[in-house]
Amino acid sequence: MATVELSCQVSEENQERREAFWAEWKDLSLSTRPEEGCSLHEEDSQRHETYHRQGQCQALVQRSPWLVMRLGILGRGLQEYQLPYQRVLPLPIFTPTKLGAAKQEREETPIQLRELLALEAALGGQCTERQDVAEITKQLPPVIPVSKPGALRRTLSRSMSQEAQRG
Numbered sequence: 001m002a003t004v005e006l007s008c009q010v011s012e013e014n015q016e017r018r019e020a021f022w023a024e025w026k027d028l029s030l031s032t033r034p035e036e037g038c039s040l041h042e043e044d045s046q047r048h049e050t051y052h053r054q055g056q057c058q059a060l061v062q063r064s065p066w067l068v069m070r071l072g073i074l075g076r077g078l079q080e081y082q083l084p085y086q087r088v089l090p091l092p093i094f095t096p097t098k099l100g101a102a103k104q105e106r107e108e109t110p111i112q113l114r115e116l117l118a119l120e121a122a123l124g125g126q127c128t129e130r131q132d133v134a135e136i137t138k139q140l141p142p143v144i145p146v147s148k149p150g151a152l153r154r155t156l157s158r159s160m161s162q163e164a165q166r167g
Contacts, residue, residue, distance in 0.1 A: 003031040029061045030074065 006028040012021040038055030058074035072078035109117075 003029060005029045023065065025063065025065055027063060031059050031061075032056050033059050 008027040035055035035057040040053040042051040062070040067083040070078040
């Protein structure tokens with residue numbers, strides 16, 4: 001199985017701001033694979049000859065730093081997939097000049113959230129209407145198993161498939 005790979009390199013430099021960026025990724029990979037359902041096998045027992053031929057196809061995989069992957073067979077079109085997010089390119093490379101903003105520059109907490117935080121602080125994290133589990137279960141009606149009159153109790157030895165077949 002032959003494989004050819006193509007990689008990409010990107011580099012960028014900003015002398016003025018003293019910043020540099022460099023990235024490399026495997027972009028394209030083309031491989032020859034046996035094609036499913038496309039093989040020929042012949043045998044001649046009188047002449048003691050055999051002939052075998054396997055069809056081949058070229059599989060293409062293309063990746064990008066924007067989490068897009070294209071897969072397919074060369075000449076038949078590619079299927080595009082959006083991959084789940086991971087910390088890959090584009091990376092947050094440069095740190096901002098102000099790492100922490102002053103308290104005056106920050107956005108205010110919304111009123112609803114402030115009220116909720118004040119209520120939680122006043123309660124001290126405790127629920128005022130708390131009940132024990134025993135008290136809650138006393139209020140519930142008793143659980144009575146439902147059974148058909150005259151029905152035999154089944155044992156647990158029977159498997160679920162047998163039970164489903166017999167109803």
